[in-house]
Amino acid sequence: MLDMKYLRSNFVEVKERLKFRGEDMSAFEDFEALDQRRRDLLGQTEELKSKRNSVSQEVARLKREKQDADSLIVEMREVGEKIKTLDIELRETEEKLESLLLNMPNIPHESVPAGESEDDNVEVRRHGDIREFDFEAKPHWDVATDLDILDFERAGKVTGSRFTFYKGAGSKLERALISFMLDLHTEEHGYTEMMPPYMVNRASMTGTGQLPKFEEDAFRVEAEDYFLIPTAEVPVTNYHRDEILNGDDLPISYAAYSANFRSEAGSAGRDTRGLIRQHQFNKVELVRFVKPEDSYAELEKLTGHAEKVLQLLGLPYRVLNMCSADLGFTAAKKYDIEVWLPSYNTYREISSCSNFEGFQARRANIRFRREKTGKPEQVHTLNGSGLAIGRTFAAIIENYQQEDGSVIIPEVLRPYMGGKERITKK
């Protein structure tokens, strides 16, 4: 959500900035009229309430002194009715205004490249050499199924499409990746580990920006009106919802492992095989609360923390600065990290690192105080995958596969795998 006062005085400029990201602005044209209407109604009702307050004091005084107050009471009855009517109208206006604001996307940062589609994303850097295979590299689902470490077929029977069973060394590898990443981020990068709830309420989904616009992307538990989390970003960012943080404690950094659930509405037919697009997947998510003046420097650090995982795993990757059309609804700036997948012969997204500035903090009401006496200010929130585990699993299987169908385990993971160096057929 954007700042209402800022919008009020910079509406023309904001419209320009949002057009830059390809947004249709017609839905927001009512802003100025609604804002004005709200303030008019507020002025009227507040004036009447002020009158009611003072007259009520007067009535109390008269009653104490055993004098007659009936005429005042009759007069106030009418004022009360007017207030009620005005308040209803005010509430309706505020609801419209809020709905408008909740559907308005974030403003891109000036360092975001202009673009019309994902083709206009700008590659910032590459790391690692792409391996030359002297045999034909197989897709990870074939390698893993042959090794009996993933079972998509039975998952289809037990649940449905886009689910999998990890099995044996596969399950252990997945677990090793989770532990390795959490240990790296907590021990080397200063994050506090967290395990969040996997279901959240509507207010939390609204706080981070999944709602109201993208409800069809989430799985919903109808009886409770809870949502299965699409990312740990939701529970972990909302951890500090409606709080005023101590400025001295910033930046606050959390690394959270969780399963993630996405309906993948609108993705039918895309990436139907393998681990790339599942309804349920594991991820270690990095979430940070920072001071506004630090947020862009912190975004660079955060992205570096995610890259470090790939460097240590020896996986080639590149970093993209997402263009204005591919930013998503909530981000002011976003880097995607893409890992090399031999069977696709391309880089595929494995992490997304974003600076939301005050966009989520305003929705979720997360503030901080610089000094004891200071006014609360909005924090800036950042997050990034560090990394998506399932896609990392796929990248390891594909990049480390051997001609005999076995897979070499990257050295940094071996301590988490009981010293095992290679996954082989039984």
Added chain:
RNA sequence: GGAGGGAUACCCAAGUCUGGCUGAAGGGAUCGGUCUUGAAAACCGACAGGGGAGUCAAAUCCCGCAGGGGUUCGAAUCCCCUUCCCUCCUCCA
């Protein structure tokens, strides 16, 4: 799931039965001061925050006792709904 009890400011806590100088007592913590070589103690002082409207800035006004409705001239106080916490019973990994 059943039966009770709670939620008041940073923390503790009175007020709720019996609606009106409660625009919320008192204590603790915190901050400032006196005293002291320094500190502690004691004493004095400050301490409802936050949001909104308004303004160049103020003044001023509105909201605010878990959240949301209602009754009333007037609600922390009466009524209804929701959430969360506690105790006991039941069930359960």
